[in-house]
Amino acid sequence: MGIRGRAGVAGAIVATVLLVGGCAGTASDAPATPSPTRTQPPRIQDLVTPSPTPTAPPTAEPVAQTVDAGVVAEGSSATVSGAGPSNITYQRQGEFVVVIELDCSACTGATVVTAPGRMSPLGEAAAPMRGSFLMDVFKDDPVNQMLIVQAEGAWTVTLQSWNDVSYVSGPQSGTGPVVLFFSDDVSRVTVDYTPANADDSFSGRVFTTSDTPQMFGDSVAFSEVFDADLPGIMAIKTQGTWTVTPTP
Numbered sequence: 001m002g003i004r005g006r007a008g009v010a011g012a013i014v015a016t017v018l019l020v021g022g023c024a025g026t027a028s029d030a031p032a033t034p035s036p037t038r039t040q041p042p043r044i045q046d047l048v049t050p051s052p053t054p055t056a057p058p059t060a061e062p063v064a065q066t067v068d069a070g071v072v073a074e075g076s077s078a079t080v081s082g083a084g085p086s087n088i089t090y091q092r093q094g095e096f097v098v099v100i101e102l103d104c105s106a107c108t109g110a111t112v113v114t115a116p117g118r119m120s121p122l123g124e125a126a127a128p129m130r131g132s133f134l135m136d137v138f139k140d141d142p143v144n145q146m147l148i149v150q151a152e153g154a155w156t157v158t159l160q161s162w163n164d165v166s167y168v169s170g171p172q173s174g175t176g177p178v179v180l181f182f183s184d185d186v187s188r189v190t191v192d193y194t195p196a197n198a199d200d201s202f203s204g205r206v207f208t209t210s211d212t213p214q215m216f217g218d219s220v221a222f223s224e225v226f227d228a229d230l231p232g233i234m235a236i237k238t239q240g241t242w243t244v245t246p247t248p
Helices: none
Strands: 066-073 078-083 086-093 098-104 108-114 123-126 129-135 144-152 154-161 172-175 178-182 188-194 202-207 214-218 222-227 232-237 241-247
Touching: 066 154, 078 086, 086 154, 098 108, 098 144, 129 144, 129 232, 144 154, 188 202, 188 214, 214 222, 232 241
Parallel strands: 066 086, 129 178
Antiparallel strands: 066 078, 078 154, 086 144, 098 129, 098 154, 108 123, 108 144, 172 241, 178 232, 188 222, 188 241, 202 214, 202 232
16 A cells, blocks of 8 residues: 655645554654744645545444544644544534544554544554544535544544644654644655555645645655645654655
8 A cells, every 4th residue: 555656746635644653653852943923824725625425335334432522623622532442523613624633552452543434444553553643624524523443442532723733843753643734934845754564655745825735655665855835734644754854
């Protein structure tokens, strides 16, 4: 599996990030820099198009237990904890993409993250799992949503607007899936990637206010420069190890 094309792909794309990877998808510490004024944050009405008609029958089904995370709004996140397989419901108030952060570091066995009606999971990997990914990426996505966590052990999920994600600047490194909001004003990024195993791949998706979403990646180790008109959101899906460096 994996994306094999290495050029940026223009056009509206499904930006749900595949949550795979057993390690935390967190970026390395970078020197503190003043945060610029967020005059033009990425907005769902600027970046995405109505969702396409599915071409295959859905496979994801809700489980027996349901917990409600409540309302997610600009400037107001929602956090919910539980144990074992669970449905997580929430309500989005406003037009923005939701960032899902999963902490399943206390889990054992396989962990699967999906949603009702999906034809494939958002992600699955051996626990422990930590990472973040995007939901509600289409204009016609309903405000009432459900996420399904299939796991053994305790977990915590935090949901927030992508406009509330803290800025990062300069080179960022990590392992596994993550959503980053780069403040750097550059036209490209350099990506260094090492797969976790033979089945691993890397996918990067970049969202800005001045361009259509861009997608790039590969299923083998690489070090390459890709178009990415930052500042903006970059969503990474992989089990492997990566470094992303904003590049003028």
